[in-house]
Amino acid sequence: MAARNGRTVRDLRRGNRTAVLQRLYFDGPMSRYELGPATGLSSGSISNVVAELVGDGLVEEAGSVDSDGGRPRTLLRVVPGSGHMIGVDVGETRVRVELFDLTLTELARVERPLERHGYDRPLRSQGYDVDVIVGHIRDGIAEVLAEAGIAPQQLLGVGIGVPGIVARTPERGAVVHGQTIGWDAVPLESLLRSACELPDTVPYFADNGARTLGQAEMWFGAGRGARNAVVVLFGSGVGACLVTDEVENGRSVEWGHLTVRVRGRRCRCGSLGCLEAYAGAEALLDRWREEGGHPPEGTD
Template sequence: MTMRNGRTVRDLRRENRTAVLQRLYFDGPMSRFSLGPATGLSSGSVSNVVAELVAEGLVEEAGSVDSAGGRPRTLLRVSSGSGFMIGVDVGETRIRIELFDLALTELARAERPLAVDGPHPHARYEVGVVVGHVRDGIAEVLRAAEVPAERLLGVGIGVPGIVARTPEDGAVVHGQTVDWDAVPLERLLRESVELPASVPYWIDNGAKTLGQAEMWFGAGRGARSAVVVLFGSGVGACVVTDPAGPGRAVEWGHLKVRVRGRRCRCGALGCLEAYAGAEALLERWREAGGRPPEGADEETALTAMLAAAYPAGTGTAPDATALAVLEETAEYLGAGFADLINLFQPERILVGGWAGLQLGTRFLETVEGYAREYALTYPAARVGIGLGTLGPDAVTVGAAILPLADFFARGGRRTEPGGEAAEEQPAWATTVRERTAH
């Protein structure tokens, strides 16, 4: 049956299921009585949807609560064991693979280091190596948690670069800073990883998955708009204008902050990432005469730089070279934040990523001062700037949210091969097909 606006009865049922699942997930446990006002559905619709979800094992009882003068009301919640997601972070120094249940409880984790093999720094991102690590990590976490692959809602993967999609290859990654030129990552994973065809891959920019996690569960909750910044070896950002919807990854790290400036990993001159990413920070410290620990990875070396610039002991003098590089970096970042404020006028700017969390605890206040100085007065006075709250693993959590968000959008129904074709079609679709056939 098709309504006047082109929506079918199936569409309406799916939307009702989505509304109930999302309210129970984010605000539950809740009673049937409370679900009505929270979702805008009638009591009859709530009862029908809840009955379906309970019968399918997606929703379960979670105790009861006294009502005003009546019988106790049964509380409902989303059943954490009714589905599982894998989140993958293809990071700068390692690949992290985590398996979660529907409550985002971590059930198993695998990590694979990305070591530089040879003189070229991009060697660590060799596509075959990355695909092999993801394949082995997925098998490892499923085996460790004893979860059948058929019960996965999907695999979400955060990657560096721009993600496009084609009918032939699915997600294709354009990662200029890691020397990935149109890498058909989804197709390569399909060919390599032993998962059922019904398990979808959701591949997107790592800054976007970080933004999704912070908006749903972290420091972005309650904000109408935000920019979530990811600091690692490089720099990226996610712009969110709808708290319930997906954000938009922007290549903020390749904003130009200095004409004919330092050469960036992308090959261009004067990018913010050439001054503010962890890789560039350490290189600038070395060029200025600093001594990063020999043979240390980026995380260890950045920790050493911060310790040198801000020594814990009161009797130890700061390393003047490290301090000067960090103070200059704070000004570059402040200018970059000012651009975000002027362009998007967000309610909040949140800083995450392993390097961002390390740097932010030391000099975020200085960065904020420069940002407010360089930005337009009106939007600068209305933005809050702070650290993300989900820690350095937030990209993995956000990646796992990608299949979860799709699961909710489908009303809690799994993706099936050819399932879309079996759905009811609006009346106009049939009419157009008939006209096209003549």
């Protein structure tokens, strides 16, 4: 049966379940009494939704708190083991793969160092071998699942942060354009689907690394409760994520390639005077060497 706005009863139930799970995930543990105003649902709807989620093994009781003169209120939380997620960070010095439960408790981690190809060429010509990156991600996913004893079917998804711009296409999924790592329209998602032994039902979510960092800060870090924020990433490169009311999930900004000095130092992107040419990790090490410094060998 469809409501006047076109939504079916099934849609309404799914929306109510989503609202309760989101509040428990980000703000829990919470009582049924607190979930009402937090979700905008009636007490009856909260009771029905919570009963369903408990029955499905997604929510469990987590102790109780005293109420104002009444019976103690039972707290509810998301069941940690009811789902698992993998996060992948394709950085400029290493690939990190981590496995989490539904409360973002880390269960396993592996890291693979990366070596640049082309150090005898100009910085802008250096790049990463796509097959090497895909192999590191494939092996890392298999290793963390094996270490934690988690079946691939239990995964809710794989999130991947990468340097560069990510475009989504109907045919190939996420496609990465990464000038500083030498990638031009690399169909990363389709390559991973071919290489990784995961069910087709497991989704991949790939995005710019600065944008994923910004989203994480807004959900769990310094940006919680803020409506507007700028989250800056200083690493081998320099990136930023802008979050506003108009861009709720954040917009990645190529802040590192903003010109800060006309005809300044050459950046690895090929331009002159970029911020990254002064504040990026590789640039800082280069300037240290120019002044006679000697960074320890093997240092990341």
